Amino acid sequence: MSSIIYKIVPAALWQEARRTGRFNGAPIDLTDGFIHFSTGEQAIETAARHFEGQEGLLLVAIDGDALGEELVYEPSRGGALFPHLHAPLFLSAVLWEKPLPLGADGRHIFPELDA
Template identity: 90%
Template sequence: MSSIIYKIVPALLWQEAKRSGRFDGAPVDLADGYVHFSTGEQVVETAARYFEGQEGLLLVAVDGDALGEELVYEPSRGGALFPHLYAPLFLSAVLWEKPLPLGADGAHIFPELDA
């Protein structure tokens, strides 16, 4: 399993995180008590299910190994193990961020991922 995990986040929310040096989560993360992530194999389906048609998103790649014991893989959609971070995401663990534009078909166009 790759140590790289991904977060889809609204660009405006991410700009706030960049100013503070940490990302505490989107509203769904705050409500659930952890920051939701996806693996490279899961993130396209995550975008289709939860971010359909949304513009102004970023894809953020994170070094999961840098997150320590607060990163837990737990069963979620269809029993698949999803990475959940029970702590703020400090930007020192971020590898890159890239726009996640919509294509003509309404689906998000992903950059090349490390699955």
């Protein structure tokens, strides 16, 4: 399993993280008490299910190994294990961030991902 995990986040929300050096989570993360991430294999389906038709998104790649014991893989959609961070995300663990534009078909166009 790759140690790279991904977060889909509105660019406007991510600006605050850039300013402070930490991301506390999107509203759903704050409600659930942890930051939701996806593996490379899960990211496209996550975008389709939870971000359909949304513009202004970023795909953020994170070094999961840098997150320590606070990163836990827990069962979610259909029993699949999803990475959840039970702490703030410090931007020192971010590998890169890229725009996640919509294609003509309304689906997000992803860069190549590490599965």
